[in-house]
Amino acid sequence: xxxxxxxxxxxxxxxxxxxxLRILDTxxxxxxxxxxxxxxxxxxxxxxxxxxxxxxxxxxxxxxELAGKRLGADVVNIGGSASSTSKGETLRDTVATLDAMxxxxxxxxxxxxxxxxYIKGRTRAxxxxxxxxxxxxxxxxxxxxxxxRRHFGRLEGLTVAICGDIxxxxxxxxxxLLLPLLGAKVRLAGPQTLLPHDAAALGAExxxxxxxxxxxxxxxxxxxxxxxxxxxxxxxxxxxxxRTFGLSRxxxxxxxxxxxxxxxxxxxxxxEINDDVADGERSVITAQVESGVAVRMAVLYLCATEPxxxxxxx
Amino acid sequence: MRELIDSEGVSRxxxxxxxxxxxxxxxxxxxxxxxxxxxxxxxxxxIARWVRELEGHEVPVGSVDITLYRDDAATALPNPRIGPSQxxxxxxxxxxxxxxDVVFTGRTIRAAIDALMDYGRPERIELAAxxxxxxxxxxxxxxxxxLRAEVGPRDRIDVVERPGGMVAxxxxxxxxxxxxxx
Numbered sequence: 001x002x003x004x005x006x007x008x009x010x011x012x013x014x015x016x017x018x019x020x021l022r023i024l025d026t027x028x029x030x031x032x033x034x035x036x037x038x039x040x041x042x043x044x045x046x047x048x049x050x051x052x053x054x055x056x057x058x059x060x061x062x063x064x065e066l067a068g069k070r071l072g073a074d075v076v077n078i079g080g081s082a083s084s085t086s087k088g089e090t091l092r093d094t095v096a097t098l099d100a101m102x103x104x105x106x107x108x109x110x111x112x113x114x115x116x117x118y119i120k121g122r123t124r125a126x127x128x129x130x131x132x133x134x135x136x137x138x139x140x141x142x143x144x145x146x147x148x149r150r151h152f153g154r155l156e157g158l159t160v161a162i163c164g165d166i167x168x169x170x171x172x173x174x175x176x177l178l179l180p181l182l183g184a185k186v187r188l189a190g191p192q193t194l195l196p197h198d199a200a201a202l203g204a205e206x207x208x209x210x211x212x213x214x215x216x217x218x219x220x221x222x223x224x225x226x227x228x229x230x231x232x233x234x235x236x237x238x239x240x241x242x243r244t245f246g247l248s249r250x251x252x253x254x255x256x257x258x259x260x261x262x263x264x265x266x267x268x269x270x271x272e273i274n275d276d277v278a279d280g281e282r283s284v285i286t287a288q289v290e291s292g293v294a295v296r297m298a299v300l301y302l303c304a305t306e307p308x309x310x311x312x313x314x
Numbered sequence: 315m316r317e318l319i320d321s322e323g324v325s326r327x328x329x330x331x332x333x334x335x336x337x338x339x340x341x342x343x344x345x346x347x348x349x350x351x352x353x354x355x356x357x358x359x360x361i362a363r364w365v366r367e368l369e370g371h372e373v374p375v376g377s378v379d380i381t382l383y384r385d386d387a388a389t390a391l392p393n394p395r396i397g398p399s400q401x402x403x404x405x406x407x408x409x410x411x412x413x414x415d416v417v418f419t420g421r422t423i424r425a426a427i428d429a430l431m432d433y434g435r436p437e438r439i440e441l442a443a444x445x446x447x448x449x450x451x452x453x454x455x456x457x458x459x460x461l462r463a464e465v466g467p468r469d470r471i472d473v474v475e476r477p478g479g480m481v482a483x484x485x486x487x488x489x490x491x492x493x494x495x496x
Contacts, residue, residue: 029379029396037404038432041382305387 006302010116010129012138012177024146026298034293044073047304050098053079053109059265060130064107067296099123105304126303134168140264141174143295145182147288148219151260156183161213163189164223164272167196171264176202189213193234210245214254221262222247222272238271247273260284319461321479327460331442332364334458342371344409350426351379351397353415353473374402383425405434415473417443420454445471445482
């Protein structure tokens with residue numbers, strides 16, 4: 001058996017197929033936990049998880065916080081304007097401080113690509129990447145894969161269209177790496193200016209128009225248009241974007257009849273996705289949120305438990 | 315490796331245990347049988363079958379996985395596989411009989427009790443086991459036992475499905491685990 005134990009998760013590239021499947025299978029058990037009358041297990045009692053979120057985030061931070069608490073760990077959130085980072089402390093010093101506090105896992109969200117990898121060698125804690133710049137967001141890709149697998153019962157042979165601002169999206173990058181590892185095909189669609197030059201290196205088919213990208217796919221994954229990019233040469237107006245790249249009911253008709261619609265959130269309704277699609281019967285957007293907690297429980301559990309000898313079972 | 319109980323012994327023993335379970339509370343009202351995964355699952359189903367035969371009463375059967383409740387969960391599982399727990403109904407006010415194949419240190423049962431409590435507050439929890447091999451490290455005793463056995467502390471007891479039914483085997487320390495079905 002290959003050792004698919006997880007030490008850190010900073011990139012989907014840390015995972016082979018067996019390790020990725022191990023996370024998804026473990027998440028199945030945790031999904032059951034999150035649906036019980038008492039949604040908490042004592043597994044990580046006495047462990048400390050620090051959510052170091054140097055970039056704004058509500059849903060990812062809440063999801064990690066709930067995941068840690070439901071495993072019985074002590075969870076501390078730091079970051080934002082109240083943190084010492086805003087007083088000029090370097091990331092390196094912050095990490096040294098957290099290490100001295102004996103954190104077992106540090107979940108890091110940072111605007112700089114590569115921040116999670118930078119921290120990895122500077123602490124004894126396990127590092128989980130909660131999104132770093134334009135690089136990766138591995139737990140989002142895992143929860144997307146988990147949601148798709150729960151819906152269709154498999155990932156092999158499915159085609160997933162990821163649509164929108166591919167260039168700046170760590171969600172797109174992580175998914176484009178993970179889904180093919182699990183047997184699904186990925187299409188990337190976006191305006192020419194928002195498609196990465198290395199899209200081909202990701203091994204995905206690319207499209208500069210939405211319609212052909214949607215034809216016959218099983219999953220449509222819309223990305224949030226990042227409003228801060230507006231007005232630049234990359235993206236003229238919201239209205240123009242909605243007209244050409246917004247997901248409407250008519251456009252969704254190009255996908256397979258049983259195709260599902262996903263969005264990592266938060267949504268810009270009326271821009272990348274219309275209300276009737278977001279709230280429609282093919283949307284699994286709220287299921288993604290529920291999956292998120294279960295998948296993050298699995299990742300934290302696998303990262304926080306240390307290698308050891310199994311004690312004789314009965 | 316030698317046979318501790320043959321399939322007939324297992325079958326008769328489980329029927330006796332089913333009778334004792336019914337006898338103790340004068341019926342099967344509010345009874346739920348929960349097997350400790352994975353060894354206890356088939357035994358719980360078998361006891362439920364005998365209760366139905368005795369009482370004409372369908373008893374809910376479920377299972378509980380204790381991986382997340384082990385007292386060594388955070389350090390000792392290099393390759394953890396967490397199985398699903400299936401609790402068939404709300405346990406509030408129910409009489410739960412936990413069923414396991416072998417009771418040894420008592421740590422598994424401690425974990426299983428903790429797990430059950432997260433599904434509600436049963437009126438009472440009792441414990442049935444196929445084999446009690448002694449060696450307890452916690453103050454936990456089974457209420458119903460098919461066989462008490464003196465076994466060396468490093469020997470292993472395997473309960474396996476055979477064509478004629480379930481059997482319990484004693485395997486000396488260090489021997490490879492018994493394949494499920496030949």
